[in-house]
Amino acid sequence: MKIVSYQSLVLYIVLELVDPQLLRNEIPDRTIRSAEGPGTGRNRRTVCDRECTCQLPAVECRRRNLRSIPLPFPRGVEKIVIAENPLNTIKQNSFYKQEFSTVTDLLLEDNEISTLETRGFNGLSNVRQLSIKGNKIKSVDEMAFYGLRSLETLSISSNQLKELNPMAFSFGMGIKTIILNDNKLQSLSSDLFDALPSLETLSLGGNPWKCDCNLLGLYVWLQFGNTALREPDAECAKPPSVQGKKLNTFTNNDMQTACLEDDGEEDEEDIDEKIDEACAEHNSTEVVDICYISDTVFANLGGKVCLYCAATVDPGEIERNLAEATGADLTLHWIAPAPDEDKSNETSGDTICFDKVKSSDGGVYICEASFGNATDQREVEIIINDLANKVGIGLAIFFGTALIVVLLLLLRWWLKETRVE
Incomplete structure (x- = not known):
């Protein structure tokens, strides 16, 4: 219902x-x-x-x-x-x-x-x-x-x-x-x-469905609802393990396989399309302006995650002449959270990736775009989903609370017995 x-x-x-x-x-x-x-x-x-x-x-x-x-x-x-x-x-x-x-x-x-x-x-x-x-x-x-x-x-x-x-x-x-x-x-x-x-x-046919964990809610809704999928049949475009599989024949095993295969990383084609679209519609009066940066990323420990950044350049006559004289060009680099207060970690290029995410990889990352003397910066945060640690803390709190309750009950029983004597 x-x-x-x-x-x-x-x-x-x-x-x-x-x-x-x-x-x-x-x-x-x-x-x-x-x-x-x-x-x-x-x-x-x-x-x-x-x-x-x-x-x-x-x-x-x-x-x-x-x-x-x-x-x-x-x-x-x-x-x-x-x-x-x-x-x-x-x-x-x-x-x-x-x-x-x-x-x-x-x-x-x-x-x-x-x-x-x-x-x-x-x-x-x-x-x-x-x-x-x-x-x-x-x-x-x-x-x-x-x-x-x-x-x-x-x-x-x-x-x-x-x-x-x-x-x-x-x-x-x-x-x-x-x-x-x-x-x-x-x-x-x-x-x-x-x-x-x-x-x-x-x-739903004719769409490039990504049949991963993000489609789980729709899958469950179709399984237990009263709605029928109409022709043309909707098919999974990715991940590879279920590519070509029709949604109306999807099974629990298919969904489990797709979820296990999903590493949370966005496809390069999707990223390129997002960047092209964002920068094409971007209007700015600045010499250099960052037109795209990744949204806040929620990363799983041990998973893979990448941050992307893109910028546009619209130099005036002075900046253009200076760039031609000095050979300057648009450059992008990432400034990662500093391991300590006296040292920063910089990575050149418009992309920074982590093959196996660690707890220390979380934090605020800055993308900086430069063209001659003109610069622009944008921030994005990586938030670590440390599920195992959260579960461990939760269990520790639960058993700790249970132990305190048991000790209080024992104390109450002991005090009662003492009065009786």
């Missing part, structure tokens, strides 16, 4: 307290515009007169060079298709300026959509099918689908999804089918589906 996560419940209560009208999609009368636009009777102009082709109850806006959601739509529309346009953002309250109570199907397919703003679909309370396949969406936040209280089928296939916020479907209580195939997903949190007690079908 699935239950709604406590995060969803808290968010629901907060919204109820702040603005009950928004929670129920009750749009105040003052915000509702005529579904037919200005004018009266036959003179009213709608999207049918300009951007779209209308054969009511369907309206299709295909290849019309649209960069935003066109308005107003005619009364009685049930199906809206906006496809093959340079539309790149579903802005907040894009569908909130007009009453869409009759719309049941919304297809925003093969556009250039990369951003779903918070409450972008607010006002579509009766939509049962939403398709945003064939776009450029990389992530979905927790309020992206707010307002779609009647949604039953959601397709986000053929995008560039790498992650989904664990609360992305918090308001999708009635969703029956979710299609996520042909994206770049490697893992999913099982918490993602806690708010979907009606979910019957899930499509």
Whole structure:
């Protein structure tokens, strides 16, 4: 039996307290515009007169060079298709300026959509099918689908999804089918589906699934839930021991093997992709600026871990001339935690790796980028997961406490016996 996560419940209560009208999609009368636009009777102009082709109850806006959601739509529309346009953002309250109570199907397919703003679909309370396949969406936040209280089928296939916020479907209580195939997903949190007690079908094929311990929650959820995986079958891309294995045929032994093989190290291809993406989108006015550095690392004793760093250079004329005269170039090096106060440990290059992590490897590491006289620094911390030591301390505390309790009981018994004598 699935239950709604406590995060969803808290968010629901907060919204109820702040603005009950928004929670129920009750749009105040003052915000509702005529579904037919200005004018009266036959003179009213709608999207049918300009951007779209209308054969009511369907309206299709295909290849019309649209960069935003066109308005107003005619009364009685049930199906809206906006496809093959340079539309790149579903802005907040894009569908909130007009009453869409009759719309049941919304297809925003093969556009250039990369951003779903918070409450972008607010006002579509009766939509049962939403398709945003064939776009450029990389992530979905927790309020992206707010307002779609009647949604039953959601397709986000053929995008560039790498992650989904664990609360992305918090308001999708009635969703029956979710299609996520042909994206770049490697893992999913099982918490993602806690708010979907009606979910019957899930499509995950065409993603490079990393079937390691991070996928354990999803695996357990699929094993004991009532949701079926739909074709095309989802397959493991890595680690090698389970490569090509289908998720719907995954066994406990497969998961144990994959977990044992997982050393916690990120793939070089994934790192290169993260660095390229971060540095391509990085804007800076500094001569040298670190555009990527690893997140805080939780390392296991004896495991392998690497820290990565990358920087961009944008020299002015003075710096460029100086660099040409001196032969200066961009250099990166790591400053490790000092073994003692009088000595530091520096490592050249943009990467520092530890093949077998020790307790002494924990601490704050500094990446320093230099170009001539210009420098930039960023910090990252390695935190050691010393599970064995924690277990040992825990056992020592437990047995120590138990011993004290036993001694106190013996003392109480002895005092009682002494009084009797």
